[in-house]
Amino acid sequence: MNLRRLRAVIHAVIFYALILSLSFAAVASWAQVAEPEAKAVTLANDYDVTPNIVYLTANGYQAKLDVYQPAGENAHPTLIYIHGGGWVAGTKESGILETVPFLEKGWAVVNVEYRLARTSLAPAAVEDCRCALHWVYEHATDYKFDTERIVVMGNSAGGHLALTTGMLPVSAGLDRECPPEKEVKVAAVIDWYGISDVGDLFEGPNKQDYAVMWMGSQVNREEIAKRVSPLTYVRAGVPPILMIQGDADKIVPYSHSVRLHEALDRSGIPNELVTIPGGHHGGFSHTETEMVYSHIWAFLARYLPKTQ
Numbered sequence: 001m002n003l004r005r006l007r008a009v010i011h012a013v014i015f016y017a018l019i020l021s022l023s024f025a026a027v028a029s030w031a032q033v034a035e036p037e038a039k040a041v042t043l044a045n046d047y048d049v050t051p052n053i054v055y056l057t058a059n060g061y062q063a064k065l066d067v068y069q070p071a072g073e074n075a076h077p078t079l080i081y082i083h084g085g086g087w088v089a090g091t092k093e094s095g096i097l098e099t100v101p102f103l104e105k106g107w108a109v110v111n112v113e114y115r116l117a118r119t120s121l122a123p124a125a126v127e128d129c130r131c132a133l134h135w136v137y138e139h140a141t142d143y144k145f146d147t148e149r150i151v152v153m154g155n156s157a158g159g160h161l162a163l164t165t166g167m168l169p170v171s172a173g174l175d176r177e178c179p180p181e182k183e184v185k186v187a188a189v190i191d192w193y194g195i196s197d198v199g200d201l202f203e204g205p206n207k208q209d210y211a212v213m214w215m216g217s218q219v220n221r222e223e224i225a226k227r228v229s230p231l232t233y234v235r236a237g238v239p240p241i242l243m244i245q246g247d248a249d250k251i252v253p254y255s256h257s258v259r260l261h262e263a264l265d266r267s268g269i270p271n272e273l274v275t276i277p278g279g280h281h282g283g284f285s286h287t288e289t290e291m292v293y294s295h296i297w298a299f300l301a302r303y304l305p306k307t308q
Contacts, residue, residue: 159194
């Protein structure tokens, strides 16, 4: 067994050990856990894992990503996943389980970390995630990424970064850390309770400490906030966007998803807002999560280009 295959097995076993311990801890029957264990073995055999690839060095920080590459010669639809944490906390490893539904469907996954506020203030995180997208394009042949079927997904601050990664034009000036040779695009964005208006979180009833920390004491923070707010970039040609949020969210105002949904509608951009009644900032029930994923798969079936 080569080193890459060994790493794949180790990572897959870790993933599914966690899943099984959470989902089947109270189940005693072997028959009831046989199917999930079979899935774990299949996943381990069908994926190569390349962890901690440095995709950018900026401000003395090496930003890294992990690649989960399915077996086979054909190009694969590819999920770029961006973790949350208010731009001030979180790790790519903390979001591994969020990618499992895509791994089970045979997608390639690129799990991205980025500079947090303690390393670099805004707009560094936005710049990093754009660089990760450019890296995916540049290495599509190496890892068999289908650049026609790239989807960006994240939760909370990661939802915001998924939106900016998919919506920003090069003309916004936030690609200077890794200037691309041409405009790049994604097929769709999946935003789990992300921020659409950063400036709304600085003061007043929606003030959030994490947003204040991300901006720090920069004198032009209002200007920066506008440059990194998804609402700034709603226009013809942005990719289809699916938003998911609870209407009782206390961390990111539910109004952020509503305002983005309305702006996208006015611009004729395909989009959908999935509302979790009474839902908070994530932590949705099993039934609610199943409902969300039914919307995700239907949305992607509608808007992703078909394979030849």
